[in-house]
Amino acid sequence: MIIGTLKEIWMSSGFANISDIRQIIMILLACFLLYLGIVRQFEPLLLVGIAFGMLLTNLPITGIYTPELWIDPSQTDFHVDYLKVLHEGGLLDILYIGVKTGLYPSLIFLGVGAMTDFGPMLANPKSLLLGAAAQLGIYCALILSIILGFSGPEGGSIAIIGGADGPTAIWLTGKLAPHLLGAIAIAAYSYMALVPLIQPPIMNALTTKKEREIKMDQLRFVTKTEKIVFPILVSIVCILVLPSVAPLIGLLMLGNLLRECGVVDRLSDTAQNALMNIVVIFLSVSVGATTRFDRFLTPETIKIVVLGLLAFAFSTVGGVLLGKLMCKLSGGKINPLIGSAGVSAVPMAARVSQKVGQKANPSNFLLMHAMGPNVAGVIGSAVAAGFLLAVFGG
Numbered sequence: 001m002i003i004g005t006l007k008e009i010w011m012s013s014g015f016a017n018i019s020d021i022r023q024i025i026m027i028l029l030a031c032f033l034l035y036l037g038i039v040r041q042f043e044p045l046l047l048v049g050i051a052f053g054m055l056l057t058n059l060p061i062t063g064i065y066t067p068e069l070w071i072d073p074s075q076t077d078f079h080v081d082y083l084k085v086l087h088e089g090g091l092l093d094i095l096y097i098g099v100k101t102g103l104y105p106s107l108i109f110l111g112v113g114a115m116t117d118f119g120p121m122l123a124n125p126k127s128l129l130l131g132a133a134a135q136l137g138i139y140c141a142l143i144l145s146i147i148l149g150f151s152g153p154e155g156g157s158i159a160i161i162g163g164a165d166g167p168t169a170i171w172l173t174g175k176l177a178p179h180l181l182g183a184i185a186i187a188a189y190s191y192m193a194l195v196p197l198i199q200p201p202i203m204n205a206l207t208t209k210k211e212r213e214i215k216m217d218q219l220r221f222v223t224k225t226e227k228i229v230f231p232i233l234v235s236i237v238c239i240l241v242l243p244s245v246a247p248l249i250g251l252l253m254l255g256n257l258l259r260e261c262g263v264v265d266r267l268s269d270t271a272q273n274a275l276m277n278i279v280v281i282f283l284s285v286s287v288g289a290t291t292r293f294d295r296f297l298t299p300e301t302i303k304i305v306v307l308g309l310l311a312f313a314f315s316t317v318g319g320v321l322l323g324k325l326m327c328k329l330s331g332g333k334i335n336p337l338i339g340s341a342g343v344s345a346v347p348m349a350a351r352v353s354q355k356v357g358q359k360a361n362p363s364n365f366l367l368m369h370a371m372g373p374n375v376a377g378v379i380g381s382a383v384a385a386g387f388l389l390a391v392f393g394g
Helices: 002-011 021-038 044-058 082-088 091-100 103-115 119-123 127-133 136-147 152-163 166-176 178-193 195-206 224-241 243-261 265-272 274-289 299-329 336-342 348-360 367-392
Strands: none
Touching (some): 021 044, 044 091, 044 274, 082 091, 091 103, 091 166, 091 274, 103 166, 103 243, 103 265, 103 274, 119 127, 119 367, 127 299, 127 336, 127 367, 136 299, 136 367, 152 166, 152 178, 152 299, 152 367, 166 243, 166 367, 178 195, 195 336, 195 348, 224 243, 243 265, 265 274, 299 336, 336 348, 336 367, 348 367
């Protein structure tokens, strides 16, 4: 009797139900990502949650996440039955509804908007051009993805990694290619964490020491009225041009308006802190849940990682090259290094511009100048995602 009971307990345990070596590989990979997030502090706010979601989803027979409820590889027009998800899904299936519907990324944009000062960009409107140029990698990666055999929606989802904006990548992929979500999210956040390693060699290769030494004039003062009008005007213009971008741009600008209007400090504080923290937990664990061993350990994942790196590199190149052009047109008044900050990794990319510039000239202070293209990149990546959704979303 005792032996039979023990045998029954063993057979119903996860240990006895590990049927694929890839499950063990994914568990080890999850532990490695936890190490990167906790010990090396690579984007820890999201990477820790993603890694733990990866760990949970690859432990056998938990029923915590059921990918069959979300995607059928044999069907290109698979529609999610949300009522079935609520009745049959596990905990992470229910949390994943917020990813699939675009709720979590949009709410994160609300918090990002509440934390963002668009003043440096308004003080130097040319920053918008640098933010746009730094989206070059998105379109280069899109072309390469299609050449390598990915479909249009898959290519668009992979390409958005070049915007260096994790929530935008998750939002777009959740709508266009949810089966690639885990790989794309991990690639996007990994490269965002590696900005200080990826960008400087490209910046140094494309600029001369004389260009890197350029000191820029102090930015003009931006009035409160300008800061209040800006989010309203951007919402109207962008959403009229690209209605599909309304969730991201709309909440980004709402968050910024809460910050700048000065009459709803409590709401601004909630968006920046409590709400942001709750949503990050749900988003990161849900995304991690999509990294099931049978869907993640594929040749496509390797291609995504490589394409993501190329997208990020091309985006940096695009920003720096336009910065060089603007430097020449301005008679040497613009330091081209600030162009690299046009990717949407706020504020890390701006800090990298400052660090590289100060290395060339210790008295150089580019941080505030680089913040203009940096916050412009947030808008640029969201607009690019809206464009891709409009093209491939059907």
